[in-house]
Amino acid sequence: MAGIGSFFKAIMGICETRPLGQDLWSIEGGKVVVQKPESIPKGGAAYLQGKGLNQPLLIVHTDDDQYLSFANVCPHGKRKIDPVAGERRLRCCSVNHSQFDYDGKPLSGPAKEPLKRQQVELASGKLVVTV
Ligand code: FES
Structure with missing residues (x-):
């Protein structure tokens, strides 16, 4: 039955990644500031949407404690996009499941364009994303 559920999710484009709480991020001076980025578990991700963002962002907290930001939009x-647990890859939530490396480069599937990646930096415990 889990297989049917996964297939249904893929048909509907439903990802596992959940949105980051609206109180945990803001846009300041044209940059996205994430409070407490460590609230995103290692190996996981959260997405940001709304507040005037041009496109939703996927913030990935890698297993080796790095933060990455991508456009949360499969080209x-x-x-939307999910991280692949235990692997340094991302995967689109469609039935076609295009996959990308952490540089955003397409690895498999029909997507031929890279995922857009944003510059990030940690400052005073906050994650600052240049969008
Ligand atoms: S939308 Fe991502 S592979 Fe089609």
């Missing part, structure tokens, strides 16, 4: 068909 193939605009579906």
Whole structure:
């Protein structure tokens, strides 16, 4: 039954990644500031959407404690993106499951364009994303 659930999610483009609480991020001076980025578990991710962002962002907290930011939009068909647990890859939530490395480079699937990646830096415990 889990297989049917996964297939249904793929058909609907439903990802596992959840949005980051609206109180945990803001836009300041044209940059996105994430409070307490450590609230995103290592190996996991959260997405940011709204507040005037041009496009949703996927913030990945890697297993080796780095933070990465990508456009949360698959270049193939605009579906959202999930990290692949235990691997340094990202995967689109469509049935086609395009995959990307942490540079945003497409690895497999129909997406031929890279995922856009943003510059990030940690400052005073906050994650600052240049969008
Ligand atoms: S939307 Fe990502 S592979 Fe089609």
